[in-house]
Amino acid sequence: MTGLFETHRNLLADAMKAIEERGFWSAFSEVPRTYGEVLPVEGKAAFEALLDKPFALDQEADDGRVGGEVSPFGPPLGITYPRTGIDQLIARASAAASGWGQASIQARCGVALEVIARLNKASFLMAHAVEQTTGQAFAMAFQAGGPHAQDRALEAVAYAYREMTGIPRGDVAWDKPAGRNVIRLTKEFHLVPRGIGLVIACATFPTWNSYPAIFADLVTGNPVIVKPHPAVILPLAITVKIARQVLSEAGFDADVIQLAVDTPEAPVAQTLAVHPAIALVDFTGSSEFGGWLRDNVQGKPVFTEETGINTIVIDSTDDFSAMCQNIAFSLSLYSGQMCTTPQDIFVPRGGIETNEGHKSFDEVASGIAAAIDALLADPQRAAAVCGAIQNPATLERVAKASALGRVVRASTPVSGQEGARTATPLVLAVEAADEAAYLKEQFGPISFVVSCENATDAIDRATRAAKAKGGITAALYSRDDALIDAAVGLYAQAGAPLSVNLTGGIYVNQSAAFSDFHVTGANPAGNACLTDTAYVAQRFRVVCVRRPAAA
Amino acid sequence: MTGLFETHRNLLADAMKAIEERGFWSAFSEVPRTYGEVLPVEGKAAFEALLDKPFALDQEADDGRVGGEVSPFGPPLGITYPRTGIDQLIARASAAASGWGQASIQARCGVALEVIARLNKASFLMAHAVEQTTGQAFAMAFQAGGPHAQDRALEAVAYAYREMTGIPRGDVAWDKPAGRNVIRLTKEFHLVPRGIGLVIACATFPTWNSYPAIFADLVTGNPVIVKPHPAVILPLAITVKIARQVLSEAGFDADVIQLAVDTPEAPVAQTLAVHPAIALVDFTGSSEFGGWLRDNVQGKPVFTEETGINTIVIDSTDDFSAMCQNIAFSLSLYSGQMCTTPQDIFVPRGGIETNEGHKSFDEVASGIAAAIDALLADPQRAAAVCGAIQNPATLERVAKASALGRVVRASTPVSGQEGARTATPLVLAVEAADEAAYLKEQFGPISFVVSCENATDAIDRATRAAKAKGGITAALYSRDDALIDAAVGLYAQAGAPLSVNLTGGIYVNQSAAFSDFHVTGANPAGNACLTDTAYVAQRFRVVCVRRPAAA
Known part of the structure; x- marks a missing residue:
């Protein structure tokens, strides 16, 4: 498990440097041709192999299969996904919580970084999946759905890693002078995850907008339930599938991340969001639903990226x-x-x-x-x-x-x-x-x-x-x-x-990971920012244990 | 103004080191005799001079004077305080906001550190004020009301300073390779305060429990309205008075901090908390009122330290x-x-x-x-x-x-x-x-x-x-x-x-600044922690400005 962390240690170190400087930096190339000849072909084939079939996800589904995605370019995708009921989702996330929460920061970050690296290798598959669900043109679907989203994921991991490792680990000596004596305590600071995270994704940028929350929740030790928009499931189904594979290979319960598919007729986001077992809610989408969440979800952090003018x-x-x-x-x-x-x-x-x-x-x-x-x-x-x-x-x-x-x-x-x-x-x-x-x-x-x-x-x-x-x-x-x-x-x-005064090849709509703070949280367009410290620091808590120092 | 920062630069540097290590450290001696012979006498005299008089606070009061504090040791204090109406409080805080928010981090921290230093010199006055309102014995009133509270204030300043200075200042170059060209932007990251902070204090530890919020709000650029418990006003009246003096001397609008006294018959906390101009709410007290705040205050951060078992x-x-x-x-x-x-x-x-x-x-x-x-x-x-x-x-x-x-x-x-x-x-x-x-x-x-x-x-x-x-x-x-x-x-x-296994001179009820995280936020006893990064990072936001780099 620390093997994965070692594998990606330099990547994380570079990302940590980038978030301090917030100049230009990108971990993953946005230029398709830098990925060689094979990956594009494989990605296209992998996408086509998914069409008109049940999507293979090793997640227990107690509520049949659903899925009605239709490409904005015309054809229905014909893919169905296993639907897991709310009780089942919560039960499995709860069962997975303890092992994941108690894993080391390095073990969790290692898994997250490996997931991101594999997502990068799957960027062409992802590009087709994003294109054919969101309607983005292929070049944009590749960039925004692939490397740019992966950069945003890595950025969240870097912020969370910096924040967690900023808390002293191991035994801290607390030696207080008291007259001629010294009172000696040993303190340990335990990082405790909040609980189960719910990430409600949008229909236009399913990966770019949800990866920061998914990865921030994961590395801070919280199991995640990913709720895609019913019209744009595939990009997150692929994401969850890859993450579950890495988790299993690393010896963790794959249910640390689960997909919660629903239908427009039987939506689950509201029920999940107010469920007492859900401890963190992230949402990207309309101000209408964002407002509902902010008004109705009590006693837990709610992070929103909504809309505006x-x-x-x-x-x-x-x-x-x-x-x-x-x-x-x-x-x-x-x-x-x-x-x-x-x-x-x-x-x-x-x-x-x-x-x-x-x-x-x-x-x-x-x-x-x-x-x-x-x-x-x-x-x-x-x-x-x-x-x-x-x-x-x-x-x-x-x-x-x-x-x-x-x-x-x-x-x-x-x-x-x-x-x-x-x-x-x-x-x-x-x-x-x-x-x-x-x-x-x-x-x-x-x-x-x-x-x-x-x-x-x-x-x-x-x-x-x-x-x-x-x-x-x-x-x-x-x-x-x-x-x-x-x-x-x-x-x-x-x-x-x-x-x-933007002219040339840079546009007001572009928001660059590691440099632009996306959504300020300072006006009604959302209360959270991708990614700042406040976005990650609320996802875990610190519990101190103190005892007399050994003589 | 940066003069004050220079004066206290070493103190802040020590505090920054302490929050990284979280072993034993204290800026202010908890031992009364280390303060010499004069300060105790002056403090006692200063307290006695306040009794049975209108409290002199240079704050516009449009709603008469109130005050009915009675010492738990017997006598009424006979002190009245200027009462400022809600509209007036909001108007004056709003008027003060812009100058304070636009001051440099160093200028604001310099003011805060000077206030803390002056509070330290007033520790004996504060001890009498805390003793005769809360009922704490003098020794405890001195420690908890004075140096320990000042330590907690300094801790909050250190966290906020670290967080704010972690955002790059000045021009950041963003040079993105684009084929044979480079797209060059210059970015500035502006720290923007949230708005007016409301700090609702409790009747038992009026300073220790409210200083972190007051000082975190202040240094992140937010004007503060301090709402003491109507039975325990004096300690915070003294605090606000000292803070207003320092602000004025430093050339700022004294209304950056205001006292909002009320009476049990005409309480103002709820009305203030839900007021649209209030952007941040901090509360220490009963779970009952804490729960009301958490349920009713929407769209702004609410930090609570409540009660438990x-x-x-x-x-x-x-x-x-x-x-x-x-x-x-x-x-x-x-x-x-x-x-x-x-x-x-x-x-x-x-x-x-x-x-x-x-x-x-x-x-x-x-x-x-x-x-x-x-x-x-x-x-x-x-x-x-x-x-x-x-x-x-x-x-x-x-x-x-x-x-x-x-x-x-x-x-x-x-x-x-x-x-x-x-x-x-x-x-x-x-x-x-x-x-x-x-x-x-x-x-x-x-x-x-x-x-x-x-x-x-x-x-x-x-x-x-x-x-x-x-x-x-x-x-x-x-x-x-x-x-x-x-x-x-x-x-x-x-x-x-x-x-x-605590024995000897250390007790479970003691929570040490710079080491113990007080309240975890991970159970119903409160949602905030004194002091961690999450406590300060939500009190300001970052807004990016980008433009083409000068050729």
Whole structure:
């Protein structure tokens, strides 16, 4: 068991260094071709071998098999999963808890690191699984579902390892001078896991968003029940399967991690979340369900990444064309289905100053629209950027949204993707007063160019939106350093991470493990951050034992 | 402002080392005579000068003056305090928030350390204030109200400082290789305070139990509203006054810390706790109110230290006499009014093996009773150990409790303390089946010697009590190493810190800053720990700003 820890010791050491510095670092290559010729082929074959079959998971299922995943690109996957009842899940997790909780930090981290390493080797299988459930285009499914998610997992392991090993281990001498004598005690500090962790995953980034919780729970000694979205089960089924294999091989009870599949008709998340045996709850998804959890789950830590309204403020720019291209990509990527996608673009009604001279409000709006058109002109590139729409309800929302403002760019299907559920960005122009339209989250490829008084008004509206509705990202374009400096403090107060003047190959929707703190916890878009100390330090407790020192 | 930080830099460095090692360390002497001849005299005079007068606090009071403190030793204090209405408290804290939140970590820590240093110089004044409000005997009031509380404050500052300075400051380069190019961003990580902190203090240890929260909130940039118990205002009024002076001298708004006095007839804690402007709530006190807070305060961190049932298990001992003396002191100290005082002493019904041969159950019970009698035989020592009873309801509880079992030792007033509200320990013998009596918290000098099947049964009952009702301390006496080793894991699982075979000048009720984690958060006796990383890391958030690196 410590063998696994030794195997991955350097990886963990590098990750520990990365979380201290929080500059650029990545453990796993995001470039598919660096994985060689064989893995891509094997991954594709492994995925195809899973289709139209019962998924083989060595987990006791007392409640039949379920599974109705349908690819957003068309075909049903035809995969069923063993369904384990709630009582059974809790009983098995409880039975597995003691052995896992009492394992050494190194043993647990060794297992976690080995799981992550095997997930990395399975990145192509995972890419297909994520693509065909979430609708992400393959390149994104590979990166976000594979190496980027693995980086986030490793990041959580590093934080938890640092936190746990910060508590003194072994005998600590406590020698208190008392007059001419000394009172001598020996103290031991026992790390005690909280109990069973429940991780409720989302339908768009099933691995990236749930790995931090899964791995933080695991390495701090808590068994985990992984509850995937019923429409996006496969990526987490693969994850749980790999983790159970590593656990078994390392001599642990595989039920340290279990998959809790359910159906839209018979959901289990709420019942599990309030179950007294569940000690930790992690959730990624809608503010509606996040709010329910925060209101109803008492007496245990609840970590949420919810939704919000992400904004862009355009004051001025030194490169109008690059700015429009950058925004266009952010709006188009995965058809706006990222929790980091901008929704509201605030622009002064009098227009802005640029390297191309003055641009009116309409010229800014149409500049962005034209950049989207250019980006998506080639059907193959459009497909590679937009992917497909995960949830049919999102398509309906796009259709209805056209009435919410003046259409600057209409949403269309991605051409050449017949059979798939697709939609390119809808861009609407609205007035600042139309808050009912743009201050409501419109999940999907829907954005508003909002006409404001001026840049100050725009920043004020953007930061108020984050404070009131939550915001996971924010962007600002300006060539006025004083304005930027003033804005920085306002966005910080609103708890909205700010990206300034992004152009080229870096986008506001991207959040890099080991550097960007994803979700601040400082506005309604979520109460937890991937990953900071607070995220891991609550997952275990310290119990002190003290006794007279041996004479 | 950084001047204050420089002044106290070494103190903080020592504290940082201490929290890493968690062996014995103390910043402030607990021995009154080390403070010289002058300070005790000045402290006494300063206290007497406060009596029967309006307390001078430079805080705007829009709701008159209140104050009805009566010394448990007899006389009313005759002090009134300015009462500030809730709206005013919130408005002033909000107005003070921005300047304080934007101050540097060093500036805030410098202020906090200077406040702690001045509190140390005021330890004798504080001792009188704590004695005459809580009923603690002077020696304890000095230690627990003064240097020990200051140590706990410093400990919280050290944890918060370590956590905040663990986030990279200044410009962090993020250089991501992208094919033949490199994407270069500069990132800044802004620490953002949560908002206004509310600290609700208790009536028995007003400073020791509230300083960690007050100072953790302050150094992480949050203004604090301190809500003392209406019967024990003075110690925190002095604290707030000193803190406001230091803040003003350092150029900050004194309203960074405010006192919120109330009366039993018009309490403000609930209204403040659920106020949307309050971002952090800390509470020490009853499980009843703690439970109300945990159930009703949504969307913000709530840190509680509540109550529970502390236990002792006696399996066997190598020094029967020293064991009985140790337990007798623990039961008598401050007349059992510590959150750490044992309540239930589990003893095998067949008796125990000792260095004095076999002792029957009754002999163990009467041995403890006799040790209490011996400890309290001298009235002066009895007064110095027991102090007085803070709350009249505790006396009533003691009177009623006599009916809950067979009286092994009756509670009596402390002789020579006429006019004071006093009670020596009541010791009752009960059967294990009498759970209705001993598994209910009986706050005050009330303890039960519980007849159990055997040591295993005793440990089982003790750990189940901690799990079900909460437990802040636990003790075990045994000369069986195998039994101790097995017990350690069980107590750890129950979240109860365990003291084994304590004799001599160290007691289960004592919790040492920089070493003992007080309250584990792992059972119902509270959800927070003084002080661990989780306690401080939730009090601020990190917001990232990223922009293209300057070319």
